[in-house]
Every structure is written in C-alpha cells, then in structure tokens.
Amino acid sequence: MLIIDTDACIGCGLCEDNCPFDAIHVEEGKAVVGDECTLCGACIDHCEVDALTIDKEEVAGIDLDAWSGVWVYAEYRNGRIAPVTHELLGVGTDLAKKRGVKLAAVLLCESAGDVPAELIASGADIVYTVEDPALKDFTDDAYGHALEDLALKYKPEIILAGATAIGRSFIPMVATTLGTGLTADCTSLEIGDDGHLHQTRPAFGGNIMATIMCPNHRPQMSTVRPMVMQANESDASRTGEVISETIAPERLISRCRVVKSVYTESNQVNITEADVVVSGGRGLETAEGFRLVEELADLLGGAVGATRAAVDADWIGYPHQVGQTGKTVASKLYVACGISGAIQHVIGMKSSETIVAINRDEKATIFDIADYGVVGDLFEILPAVIEKLKK
Amino acid sequence: MNIVVCIKQVPDAKDVRLDPETNTLSREGVKSVINPYDRHAMEEGVRLKEEFGGKVTVVSMGPPQARAILEEAISCGADDAILVSDRAFAGADTLATTYTLSQAIKKIGAVDLVICGKQATDGDTAQVGPGLAVRLDMAYVTCVQQVSTVTDKVVVLERMMDDGYDEVEVELPALLTVVKEVNTPRFPSIRGLRKARVADIPSYTAEDIGADVAMLGLGGSPTQVVKVFPPEPKGDRTILTGSVDEIAEKLAEIFRESSIGG
Ligand SMILES: Cc1cc2nc3c(=O)[nH]c(=O)nc-3n(C[C@H](O)[C@H](O)[C@H](O)COP(=O)(O)OP(=O)(O)OC[C@H]3O[C@@H](n4cnc5c(N)ncnc54)[C@H](O)[C@@H]3O)c2cc1C
Ligand SMILES: Nc1ncnc2c1ncn2[C@@H]1O[C@H](COP(=O)(O)O)[C@@H](O)[C@H]1O
Numbered sequence: 001m002l003i004i005d006t007d008a009c010i011g012c013g014l015c016e017d018n019c020p021f022d023a024i025h026v027e028e029g030k031a032v033v034g035d036e037c038t039l040c041g042a043c044i045d046h047c048e049v050d051a052l053t054i055d056k057e058e059v060a061g062i063d064l065d066a067w068s069g070v071w072v073y074a075e076y077r078n079g080r081i082a083p084v085t086h087e088l089l090g091v092g093t094d095l096a097k098k099r100g101v102k103l104a105a106v107l108l109c110e111s112a113g114d115v116p117a118e119l120i121a122s123g124a125d126i127v128y129t130v131e132d133p134a135l136k137d138f139t140d141d142a143y144g145h146a147l148e149d150l151a152l153k154y155k156p157e158i159i160l161a162g163a164t165a166i167g168r169s170f171i172p173m174v175a176t177t178l179g180t181g182l183t184a185d186c187t188s189l190e191i192g193d194d195g196h197l198h199q200t201r202p203a204f205g206g207n208i209m210a211t212i213m214c215p216n217h218r219p220q221m222s223t224v225r226p227m228v229m230q231a232n233e234s235d236a237s238r239t240g241e242v243i244s245e246t247i248a249p250e251r252l253i254s255r256c257r258v259v260k261s262v263y264t265e266s267n268q269v270n271i272t273e274a275d276v277v278v279s280g281g282r283g284l285e286t287a288e289g290f291r292l293v294e295e296l297a298d299l300l301g302g303a304v305g306a307t308r309a310a311v312d313a314d315w316i317g318y319p320h321q322v323g324q325t326g327k328t329v330a331s332k333l334y335v336a337c338g339i340s341g342a343i344q345h346v347i348g349m350k351s352s353e354t355i356v357a358i359n360r361d362e363k364a365t366i367f368d369i370a371d372y373g374v375v376g377d378l379f380e381i382l383p384a385v386i387e388k389l390k391k
Numbered sequence: 392m393n394i395v396v397c398i399k400q401v402p403d404a405k406d407v408r409l410d411p412e413t414n415t416l417s418r419e420g421v422k423s424v425i426n427p428y429d430r431h432a433m434e435e436g437v438r439l440k441e442e443f444g445g446k447v448t449v450v451s452m453g454p455p456q457a458r459a460i461l462e463e464a465i466s467c468g469a470d471d472a473i474l475v476s477d478r479a480f481a482g483a484d485t486l487a488t489t490y491t492l493s494q495a496i497k498k499i500g501a502v503d504l505v506i507c508g509k510q511a512t513d514g515d516t517a518q519v520g521p522g523l524a525v526r527l528d529m530a531y532v533t534c535v536q537q538v539s540t541v542t543d544k545v546v547v548l549e550r551m552m553d554d555g556y557d558e559v560e561v562e563l564p565a566l567l568t569v570v571k572e573v574n575t576p577r578f579p580s581i582r583g584l585r586k587a588r589v590a591d592i593p594s595y596t597a598e599d600i601g602a603d604v605a606m607l608g609l610g611g612s613p614t615q616v617v618k619v620f621p622p623e624p625k626g627d628r629t630i631l632t633g634s635v636d637e638i639a640e641k642l643a644e645i646f647r648e649s650s651i652g653g
C-alpha cells in the first residue's frame with residue numbers, strides 16, 4: 001500500500017509527473033493514489049518532502065546465512081555449451097569473489113564428456129553433473145526437478161541462467177517451487193554493500209531500467225541476457241572439482257515427450273549470439289535488394305537481421321526478425337539498412353554497442369539511437385562499402 | 392474441453408517513453424491494450440474450442456479498468472470472462488501473480504488446458520505461465536508456435552527453440568504459452584460485440600478466491616523494485632557526410648574496427 005502523509009505533502013506534483021502508471025494525482029493540493037498503482041516506488045524517489053512510503057509487512061525472514069555459493073546453470077544442447085554459459089561464469093566469478101564464496105556450474109545432460117573441464121577453464125570452481133538418459137531432451141519438469149533437488153541439497157545463495165529459450169522456460173518453475181524471487185532478462189548484476197544481489201533489467205521495452213532485489217528469500221535467481229556479460233579468458237590450467245550427482249528416477253519422469261528436435265539451418269548463425277548483425281528493412285525494396293544486406297553480413301562475418309516488414313515480404317525467414325515479436329540482439333555492431341526505426345524494432349536492438357544506420361530520410365527515428373548515421377541511398381552506399389571491404 | 396486463457400492489460404509499448412529532457416515518462420496518449428501475445432493465446436483457445444468443442448473462459452488479474460480487455464475477449468469469441476481484482480493484489484511480482492491467478496482458476500473447476508501469452512510487454516518476464524503451471528500442478532510447454540493435434544489425453548505441438556524447434560507431446564491437463572506464429576487473431580464479430588455489451592463479468596476479490604493474504608500483492612512478492620531510472624543515454628551520434636566514396640571509406644573503417652575490436 002502506498003501511504004501518503006498528507007501533512008508532509010505540499011502538492012508539488014512531482015510524484016504525478018514521475019508516475020509511470022498515471023496512478024497518482026494531486027487533488028486539492030494533496031497527492032491521491034488510485035487503483036493503477038503497482039507500488040513500483042518511482043514516486044517515492046522523486047518526493048522531496050518524504051511524504052510517500054510503501055507499507056510492506058516484513059516477512060519472517062528465512063535464515064539467509066544457510067545459503068551460500070554462486071551457481072550458474074550450464075546450458076548444454078545438441079552437443080554444444082550455450083555461449084551465455086561462459087558469460088555467466090564471467091559475471092559469476094566477480095559475484096563469488098565479492099561474496100567470498102565458490103562459483104559452481106550445474107550441468108544436466110545425458111553424458112557430460114569434456115564439458116566439465118571446459119566449464120572449469122571458464123571459471124567454475126565446482127561442476128555438479130547429473131548424467132541421465134532422461135535428460136537427453138530438454139523438458140521443463142525433468143530439468144526443473146533436477147535443479148530444484150540440487151538447490152535444496154546444497155543451498156546456493158544465487159542461481160544464474162541464460163535468458164534463452166531453455167533458461168526462460170524452466171527457471172521460473174524452479175523459482176516457484178523454491179518459493180523465491182526470479183528476475184528475468186537481467187543486463188547488470190552486482191553485489192551491493194548490503195550483500196544482496198542487485199539485478200538490473202530493462203522494462204517497458206527498454207524505456208525504463210529497474211533494479212530489483214530479493215532481500216528476504218534465497219536463492220536469489222536471475223536469467224541474464226546473452227551477449228551482455230563478459231566471459232573470462234578460457235584457462236585450461238585452472239583446476240576445479242567435478243561432483244557427479246544422481247537424481248531420483250521418479251523426479252526425472254516428464255509429462256512431456258520430445259518427439260523430435262529440428263535444428264533449422266537458417267538458425268546456424270543465431271542472431272542473438274552474433275557479434276555483428278546487419279539488418280535490412282523495407283528500404284531494400286525487393287528480395288533481390290535484400291541480398292546486399294546478406295553480402296555485407298557475410299563480409300563482416302556477421303548474421304543477418306530483418307524488420308518485420310522485410311520478413312512479411314518474404315525476403316527472409318522469421319528466425320531473422322529483430323524486435324518486439326522477434327528476437328532481441330545485443331551485438332557489438334548493428335547495421336540498420338533501410339529501417340525506419342519503429343519502436344517495435346528498436347526494442348530488439350537498441351542495446352547493441354555500436355549502431356550504424358543508413359536511411360535516405362534524415363527524419364527517420366532510427367537516427368535517434370544510432371552512433372553513426374548516413375543519410376543517403378543505400379543502393380549507392382552499400383555496394384560502395386562492399387567494394388571497399390572486399391579489398 | 393474446458394479452456395482458460397489468461398490475458399493482461401498493458402500500456403501500449405510504443406507510447407511509453409521517457410522525455411529525454413526531463414527524464415520523466417511522458418504519458419501523453421498512452422493507451423491500455425491487450426498484451427499482444429495474449430491476443431494469440433485467446434485466438435488459440437477459441438480456435439481449439441471450435442475444432443474440439445468445449446468452452447473458453449478468459450481471466451485477467453488487474454485494476455477494474457481491465458474489464459475492457461475482457462469484454463474485447465468476449466467479442467472475439469470467448470464464452471466467459473472473470474476479472475480478478477482487489478487492492479490487496481497491488482504490487483504483485485510474478486510469484487504473487489501466479490498464486491493469485493491459480494486460486495482464481497481453481498475456482499473455475501476442472502480445467503483441461505490453460506493458455507497464456509509468451510510474455511507481457513510491460514515487464515517482459517515470461518515467468519507467469521511456467522509459475523502458474525507449477526501452482527496448478529500441470530505439465531507445461533512455453534513458446535508454442537503450432538498446436539497440431541488435441542486428444543482427450545495429449546496435445547501435440549511445436550515449441551520454438553533458439554536453434555530451431557522441438558515437436559512435443561504433452562499430457563493433459565497442461566498449460567501452454569504461445570508466440571505470435573501460432574495463429575492470426577480474428578477481429579471482433581458483430582455478434583460478439585453484442586454479446587460483450589451485455590456480458591456478465593464477475594469480479595473476484597481476494598476473499599472470493601480463498602486467498603492467503605500473506606501470499607498476495609507486495610507482501611507476497613519476494614522481489615522488490617528498489618530503483619527505476621532511465622537507460623543511459625546514447626553518446627553523441629555522428630552523421631557521416633561527403634561523397635559516396637568518402638562515406639563508404641569511413642563506414643568500412645567503422646565496420647572493421649567495431650567488428651574486430653572486442
Ligand atoms: C504488435 C506489433 C509488433 C511488431 N513487432 C515488430 C518486430 O518485432 N520487429 C519489427 O521490425 N517490426 C515489428 N512491428 C512492425 C513495426 O511497427 C514497423 O512496421 C516495422 O519495423 C517497419 O519496418 P521497416 O523499418 O523495414 O519499414 P518502413 O517503416 O517502411 O521503413 C523503411 C525505411 O527505409 C528507408 N528507405 C527506403 N528506401 C531507401 C533507400 N533507397 N535508401 C535508404 N533508405 C531507404 C525509408 O526512408 C524508411 O525509413 C510490429 C508492429 C506491431 C503493431
Ligand atoms: N495479471 C495478469 N492477469 C492475467 N494473465 C496474466 C497476468 N500477468 C501475466 N499473465 C499471463 O502470463 C503471460 C506472461 O506474462 P509475464 O510473465 O508477466 O511476462 C501473459 O502473456 C498472460 O497470458
């Protein structure tokens with residue numbers, strides 16, 4: 001409940017101006033809160049006379065000290081460690097150091113092979129492996145139960161997973177059964193002076209950033225956006241412990257059966273993992289025109305992205321669509337060719353490091369978020385750049 | 392088949408933005424709409440009902456004005472709608488939301504299939520579907536891009552993955568979250584609009600759903616938003632000028648640097 005101290009309130013309206021939900025209004029010189037309030041706290045930060053508070057009953061805290069250690073879920077599918085796993089071990093190294101605890105990776109698979117060694121080289125001090133034929137295919141309940149059982153046995157204070165199709169699917173199950181908080185799609189993680197994990201993530205399609213904490217429950221759980229955290233340099237001389245675990249067979253029985261997995265070729269360069277993404281929009285005019293984008297992507301060793309307009313026109317497949325209803329990319333270099341910069345597209349690419357936009361309309365909103373802009377005809381510019389790069 | 396579809400009212404994504412000068416959210420003309428993914432969830436519910444028989448109930452937890460999207464759902468083919476609304480629900484994170492929704496759905500009775508959108512565009516968490524399935528003790532599959540067969544025991548479907556897709560057979564009762572590829576939502580029909588106008592949409596309070604107050608709203612939410620702030624503004628942008636050749640030269644240089652660099 002948002003409490004308004006009407007004696008302190010001076011009716012300045014700062015809360016009203018700063019409410020993302022239009023939930024607080026000044027009426028007759030005093031702030032009044034409506035049903036739209038989500039208790040996000042934005043108003044409290046802006047109130048200069050401390051007239052606003054959120055009344056939260058303190059929950060009888062669990063014994064936080066019983067939970068210790070930082071865990072990373074090591075995503076492994078189709079014989080491949082998801083790159084985000086290494087990034088998680090990178091940020092996990094910092095978090096574990098700050099907390100003075102060990103960093104562990106959890107590997108769920110049919111057979112582990114050399115994977116534990118790779119995880120140790122990437123920064124893990126411990127690797128917990130569960131090898132079971134029931135884990136050959138990904139199913140939420142089998143994977144969820146396995147991670148839950150391990151978490152209850154070892155009680156880690158933090159569990160991180162990639163914000164991938166798999167991570168975002170089964171990690172919420174684990175958080176729910178453990179009765180703890182989970183923050184989705186984080187872009188920054190830090191240990192605060194209070195010792196808690198401060199998780200920062202975009203909300204409202206990236207128009208707002210929010211820092212979220214889970215102060216009274218353990219473990220603190222986050223899924224983390226790929227391509228944001230820095231992986232450690234792989235070091236084959238690092239040593240670590242590999243602990244093989246067994247999960248009770250009935251816990252690995254799934255109510256889902258994977259009939260078959262189809263790995264689509266066009267996804268071989270997964271745009272969410274690419275360092276360079278060259279994207280094309282309606283400005284390419286035809287499927288033929290779109291080949292310019294593909295050629296440039298090839299030369300830069302990058303992946304091809306597209307707006308919904310280009311996908312709808314069948315110039316390229318849906319797996320390449322970037323945006324609200326497509327994929328989110330955070331590449332080192334994003335080249336937007338003939339793209340107007342509709343918010344639904346921008347949501348999916350604005351966190352890229354360097355954004356280059358080519359558009360003949362100088363008013364195109366894509367220029368608002370670009371680092372480098374070229375106002376011009378892409379049918380002149382792209383062939384010229386391609387020519388230069390070939391040299 | 393008894394189908395429940397969960398829908399949420401969200402601010403229209405393109406309208407929510409920060410005023411770059413004052414760093415506050417400008418709300419001018421911010422409309423509330425049905426979460427775009429939930430339109431596909433609704434359509435899938437109605438489509439499956441039409442093909443296999445049964446009934447579709449839409450459920451939304453939100454403030455009283457969320458009634459608008461429930462009416463819209465009825466105009467698009469849903470049979471019943473329930474609003475779950477109480478001040479006690481305010482400030483709920485996904486854990487408290489799944490508890491509240493599960494209590495409301497349990498009140499509906501035996502449900503075979505629950506359909507949610509993949510994620511809501513306000514928070515983009517994609518956590519409510521899986522969490523709700525756990526609370527309802529149902530099997531679940533996320534990011535469903537196609538539902539091919541439904542029998543009285545199983546559903547056969549395709550689940551979108553990062554590197555392709557999986558064909559999955561899931562036992563009923565089950566919960567699915569859907570992506571937009573799953574179908575093309577229909578527009579309201581005249582008959583539907585008429586039905587929506589007179590629809591009786593009950594509003595359940597915390598007491599109605601027999602909820603444990605400690606698990607609701609802010610108090611039932613382990614996560615807390617401690618800070619809200621604007622994203623770091625982009626550095627200055629450079630517009631490249633000159634002849635096509637000069638521009639191409641500069642671009643080639645930028646490309647080489649930023650793609651090889653880090
Ligand atoms: C619910 C919803 C979800 C959506 N989700 C997505 C999404 O996930 N991803 C997405 O991309 N879109 C999405 N959209 C669509 C989005 O709103 C835009 O319509 C789309 O992004 C526009 O694509 P575009 O930039 O290619 O086309 P346009 O907006 O038509 O822009 C083309 C641009 O090319 C420029 N141009 C033309 N010719 C040339 C030339 N010769 N040289 C240089 N420049 C040229 C023009 O100046 C123009 O700016 C969504 C829309 C809705 C309603
Ligand atoms: N308050 C709510 N009422 C009804 N359904 C909801 C609510 N919040 C989330 N959902 C459902 O859960 C899905 C995922 O939401 P989220 O986890 O918030 O991204 C949405 O697409 C809805 O189907």
